[in-house]
Amino acid sequence: MSAPTFPDLAGHFGKYGGRFVPEALIKALDELEAAYRSAKVDPEFQATFKDLLLNYAGTPSLLYRANRLSEKLGAEILLKREDLNHTGAHKVRNVLGQALLAKRMGKPRVIAETGAGQHGVASATAAALLDLECVVYMGEMDTERQALNVARMRMLGATVIPVTNGSRTLKDALNEALRDWVSTVDTTHYLLGTAAGPHPFPEIVRDFVSGIGIEARQQCLDQLGKLPDAVAACVGGGSNAIGIFHAFVPDEGVRLYGFEAGGDGVETGRHAASITGGTVGVLHGNRTYLLQDEDGQTIESHSISAGLDYPGVGPEHAWLHDTGRASYEPITDTEAMAAFQLLCRTEGIIPAIESSHALAGVAKLAPRLREELGRTPTIVVNLSGRGDKDVHTAGAYFGILDQVEKVVPGENT
Amino acid sequence: MSIAETFAAAKKEDRAVLVGCMPAGFPTVDHSIEQMIAMHEAGCDVIEVELPYSDPVMDGPVIQKASDIALANGVRTRDTLKIIEAVASAGATVVLMTYWNPIEKYGIDAFARDLAAAGATGLITPDLIPDEAQEWIAASEKHRIDRTFLVAPSSTDERLAMTLGNCRGFVYATALMGVTGARTSVSSQAPDLVARIRAIDPELPIGVGLGVGNGAQAAEVAAFADGVIVGSALIRCMLDAPDRATGLQRLRALSAELAEGVRRR
Numbered sequence: 001m002s003a004p005t006f007p008d009l010a011g012h013f014g015k016y017g018g019r020f021v022p023e024a025l026i027k028a029l030d031e032l033e034a035a036y037r038s039a040k041v042d043p044e045f046q047a048t049f050k051d052l053l054l055n056y057a058g059t060p061s062l063l064y065r066a067n068r069l070s071e072k073l074g075a076e077i078l079l080k081r082e083d084l085n086h087t088g089a090h091k092v093r094n095v096l097g098q099a100l101l102a103k104r105m106g107k108p109r110v111i112a113e114t115g116a117g118q119h120g121v122a123s124a125t126a127a128a129l130l131d132l133e134c135v136v137y138m139g140e141m142d143t144e145r146q147a148l149n150v151a152r153m154r155m156l157g158a159t160v161i162p163v164t165n166g167s168r169t170l171k172d173a174l175n176e177a178l179r180d181w182v183s184t185v186d187t188t189h190y191l192l193g194t195a196a197g198p199h200p201f202p203e204i205v206r207d208f209v210s211g212i213g214i215e216a217r218q219q220c221l222d223q224l225g226k227l228p229d230a231v232a233a234c235v236g237g238g239s240n241a242i243g244i245f246h247a248f249v250p251d252e253g254v255r256l257y258g259f260e261a262g263g264d265g266v267e268t269g270r271h272a273a274s275i276t277g278g279t280v281g282v283l284h285g286n287r288t289y290l291l292q293d294e295d296g297q298t299i300e301s302h303s304i305s306a307g308l309d310y311p312g313v314g315p316e317h318a319w320l321h322d323t324g325r326a327s328y329e330p331i332t333d334t335e336a337m338a339a340f341q342l343l344c345r346t347e348g349i350i351p352a353i354e355s356s357h358a359l360a361g362v363a364k365l366a367p368r369l370r371e372e373l374g375r376t377p378t379i380v381v382n383l384s385g386r387g388d389k390d391v392h393t394a395g396a397y398f399g400i401l402d403q404v405e406k407v408v409p410g411e412n413t
Numbered sequence: 414m415s416i417a418e419t420f421a422a423a424k425k426e427d428r429a430v431l432v433g434c435m436p437a438g439f440p441t442v443d444h445s446i447e448q449m450i451a452m453h454e455a456g457c458d459v460i461e462v463e464l465p466y467s468d469p470v471m472d473g474p475v476i477q478k479a480s481d482i483a484l485a486n487g488v489r490t491r492d493t494l495k496i497i498e499a500v501a502s503a504g505a506t507v508v509l510m511t512y513w514n515p516i517e518k519y520g521i522d523a524f525a526r527d528l529a530a531a532g533a534t535g536l537i538t539p540d541l542i543p544d545e546a547q548e549w550i551a552a553s554e555k556h557r558i559d560r561t562f563l564v565a566p567s568s569t570d571e572r573l574a575m576t577l578g579n580c581r582g583f584v585y586a587t588a589l590m591g592v593t594g595a596r597t598s599v600s601s602q603a604p605d606l607v608a609r610i611r612a613i614d615p616e617l618p619i620g621v622g623l624g625v626g627n628g629a630q631a632a633e634v635a636a637f638a639d640g641v642i643v644g645s646a647l648i649r650c651m652l653d654a655p656d657r658a659t660g661l662q663r664l665r666a667l668s669a670e671l672a673e674g675v676r677r678r
Contacts, residue, residue, distance in 0.1 A: 010544065020513055020540050022471045024565035024590055026572060165477060171468065178470040183591040185567065282514040282540075283468065295490045296518030298467040 006316065011199020011286075014322060017315035019198040021178070021285045028185040033200040035105045040207070045104065049097055049208075056129070057085050057092045059211060063219035063380070068346040069359075075366035076378040078228065080216045080244060082385065083351065089385035090212055090240045091122040095191060097208030099126035102189035109133040109188040113177040115142055115170035115236070116307035116354065117149025118385055119193030124158035126191075134158040137176040139169035142306045149389050167300040170310045174284050194237025195314035198285030202314050209243030216380055217247045224378065229369060230255040233382040234357040235328065236272065236308035238317045240384035245326060255327070255369075258317060259361030261303035262330030272301035273330040274313040275321050283311070288318045304333040304393065305353040307385070335360040337397055340387065352385030353393065359383075415534050416559050416582035419458055419506045420618040420639055429635035429675040432620055433457035433668060434510065434644030436465050437496045438488025439479040439651070446499045448651060448664060453505035455665040456672025460500050461537065461642065464493045464511035471512075471539040473594030475645035479652060490515055494531045501532030508561065508582075510537035516549075525552035535559030535582045543579035550579065561585050561620075564610065566602040574613050583618040583640060586610060588625075594645045596624035604637045627667075631674030641675050 011017045019029065039045040053059045062081040070077045082090040095112075102110050110132050114120030120136040127134035136153055140162040143150050153160050166172040174197075181190045195205040213231070220228050231248050233241035235258035248254045263271035271277055274289045283290045283298060291299040291311035301311040320326035331339075336353060339360035343351050351359065358381050369377035387394065395401040414422070423430045433452040439445050449460045465480035465488055472480070493509070501507045509528060516524045516538075528536065536558055541549060543562055553560050559582025564573055567590060577584055588603035589596070603621050610619055621634050622642030634641045650667055654660030 018545050019542060020545060021542075022539055022565070022587075023542055023563045023572070023576065024567055024587055026542065027565075027567040027569060166467065166481070175468050175470050179473075179592045182471070185590060282517055284470075285540075292514065292518065294518070296466075296515035297484065298514075 006319070007199060007203055011203065013315045013319035016288050016318040017199055017202055017286050019285060020282045020287065021198045022182060024182050025185065025198070028181070029198055029200065031105065032101070035101055036200060036204050039101060039104055045100065049100055052096045053093060053211065057096060059085060059093065060215040061085055063216055063223060066347050069343060072342065072346055073363050073366045074370055074376065075362070076376055077362065078220070078378070078380045079383045080212060080380060081383055082212060082240065083349070083355070083383050087118070087122045087125050088388065089118045089122065089352065090209055090243055090382070091119045091193065092125065093211055093243070094193070094205050094208045094239060095119070095122040095126040098189065098191045098204070099130045099132060102132060102191070103130055105189060107187055107189040109135070109184065110191045111135045111137065111177050111180050111188055112191045112193055113137045113170065113173040114193060115139070115173070115309055116305070116389060117142065117146040117153070118307060118389065120158070120160065121149050121152045121156070123191050123193070124153040124156035127158060128156045135180070136160050137163050137173040137180070139167070139173045140164050141168040142170065145306050145393065146389060169300070170306070171284070171298065194239040195242045195316060196237045196284060196286060196288065196312060202286065202316055205239055206242045206246060206316060209239050210246040212240065212243040212382060213245060213247030216244055220380065227251055227254050228380045229373060229377040230257055230365065230379045232257040232259065232358050232362050232365065232379060234308060234354050234384065235260050235313060235317060236310050236354065237312070238314035240382050242314060242316055244380070244382040245320070249325060256320065256325060257361060257365060258326055258328040259331045259357045260328055261305055261308035261357060262332040263302040265332050266330045270302040271330060272303040272309050272311065274311060275317065275328040276330045286315045288315045289313055289321070304336065304397070305357065307352065307354040308357065329361060331357040331360045337394070339363055340394060341398070349383070350387035351383055352387050353390045355382070355384045414506045416459070416506065416508065420583060423458065424639070428678060429638060430458045430620070430640040431456060431631070431672050431675045432459040432461050432640050432642040433647050434461040434463055434642065435647060436463040436476065436479045436483050437493040438465060438483035438486060439648070440482050441486055442488060442492050442496060444657070445483070446496050448661065449496070449500045449505065450503045451661055451665050452647065452668045453500065453503060455668035457668050458506060460505045460507050461644070462493065462497055462500065462507060462509050464490065464509060464515055466512040466515060469512060471592055473592040473645060475648050475652065476593050479648045490519055494527055497528070497531040497533045507533045508535040508537060508559070509533050510539065513538060513541045521548045522552045522555070525556040525558050529556040529558055533558065535561055537561040537585055539563055543576055546579070563587055564606065566590055566606050570609065570613070573609060577610065577614045577617055580617060583620050584610065585642065586619050586621045586638070588621050588623045591623065593623055596626070603634065607637050628670035628674035631671045632677035635675040635678045641671070643671055
């Protein structure tokens with residue numbers, strides 16, 4: 001299922017990836033890699049994982065033909081409904097895989113970092129299911145933005161530790177999780193939430209979420225009798241995107257689009273678009289594109305979406321970008337929120353603000369593709385998560401939290 | 414003095430080398446120079462200048478806080494080089510400790526060149542392992558900068574041998590599994606790790622860091638290591654002081670206490 005040569009044995013995707021971590025973590029990474037290699041070819045492990053995905057997580061997720069949205073955008077839009085998975089996002093696939101690995105390695109404790117809280121909730125869920133102790137690091141700013149998810153994690157028995165260092169967001173939560181791991185590595189598995197970090201995490205996470213693309217590809221063949229013209233996903237760290245891209249990478253006729261968080265606009269400097277607005281460097285254990293100043297200090301990212309508010313991106317995306325196999329474009333907060341509202345109103349689906357970036361990207365992409373192809377394009381969009389967690393943010397954004405919606409002429413669709 | 418000479422001189426005196434760490438530009442460029450010179454005068458054989466970094470995953474809260482202050486006050490990579498120059502010309506043996514990204518951003522070869530020109534003798538790289546260091550090994554050979562990689566209690570013998578083979582000057586043995594910061598007791602893992610290193614390479618000097626905060630602990634580590642590395646406890650002298658004069662006084666006093674400790678063995 002994996003591309004034959006990537007990553008190489010040292011975890012490099014071209015010049016990206018690798019291991020830039022303290023030596024104290026190398027043994028744990030080697031152990032993790034060995035455990036993963038043996039699990040990958042162990043029919044029993046694979047059967048357990050498959051059973052959990054099918055009977056617990058609720059996958060394969062639907063590939064839903066969004067007719068009213070298609071009409072609006074002038075393209076045939078198929079939504080990969082990862083929002084319908086247990087815990088409400090694609091992340092459940094990764095955490096079930098990694099929690100099973102933790103069990104296999106005999107580690108009774110898992111730690112996780114989380115931005116929006118989706119990965120934290122998913123980790124707490126898998127930990128409850130598999131009887132593991134769970135500690136989640138979350139930036140203090142995000143615990144405020146996503147209070148509901150904090151409560152969820154606690155209900156599931158996890159300990160949530162608000163991180164007060166630095167920018168108090170996802171990157172700082174990741175630093176803190178790494179610090180915890182250096183001290184507790186004998187008993188603890190670091191359940192990393194995205195396809196980034198030191199090798200072998202980008203590969204492991206990609207493989208665990210690659211079912212998204214494998215399913216979507218087959219569903220296209222079954223439902224349409226053909227592959228789509230394009231596959232689109234939002235990109236923060238990039239796990240949902242690599243999950244849906246991976247199976248399509250060998251299909252040269254399928255264009256791959258990753259939509260990054262453009263925040264206030266890449267030109268303003270207030271964004272989280274690492275590929276389109278960043279430069280190559282080393283952060284959180286891997287070489288990749290990141291937001292940094294001229295001294296290599298990390299620049300704080302900005303996005304209305306907590307889940308995309310991260311100044312780096314997974315190394316495989318950096319490589320897909322450089323090789324031209326995938327295209328990456330920024331989507332502003334405003335564009336994402338317009339797409340959020342559009343999906344609510346046309347399809348009765350409240351998407352995560354993260355996934356709304358993919359929808360907004362497709363809204364811009366559709367006319368371009370239509371012109372290029374001379375026909376209506378077929379586009380698969382990864383609807384990576386549901387928007388329940390974003391009701392507060394979106395409600396505030398649209399000004400509908402404590403008042404009846406004002407009817408502004410010209411602004412209602 | 415080079416690192417090798419510093420360790421050789423201490424060995425002659427039958428004592429360990431004292432390495433004192435201070436972030437560059439904490440709280441300001443000039444003040445950090447003053448602190449480092451005070452540490453040198455009070456008995457630190459080697460000044461380990463830490464280049465402040467936004468995401469220091471190997472560091473505990475004290476060094477992180479000091480680094481944040483330095484960055485908030487606008488310290489730049491080029492300031493760190495100026496600081497090294499000032500401290501080295503005051504007669505101290507200076508090594509730099511830095512996370513890898515600022516070096517990559519500066520340009521690896523250019524940084525090695527400028528580091529050597531500033532008078533530093535070595536570079537400690539907490540998040541660069543030899544496996545990823547081909548370019549750095551070439552640049553450091555060219556510009557004659559000693560390379561210090563880290564080893565940990567969890568390092569396998571195979572990795573120890575590989576890492577030691579790539580070190581020049583001294584190896585940094587992290588005494589315990591954890592981040593920087595003074596502890597109430599010195600790790601029991603440290604003597605075992607030092608013994609394993611010596612069995613592989615009896616010549617390379619070994620600096621032990623993480624957790625040392627007073628003279629007694631310094632003496633305890635000096636009993637089995639060639640060098641004692643102290644960071645957080647020294648930085649705390651400045652962070653916790655009600656005013657700068659008191660901070661400097663405490664910094665000198667602790668440096669002297671540690672220097673006495675490494676001579677007690």
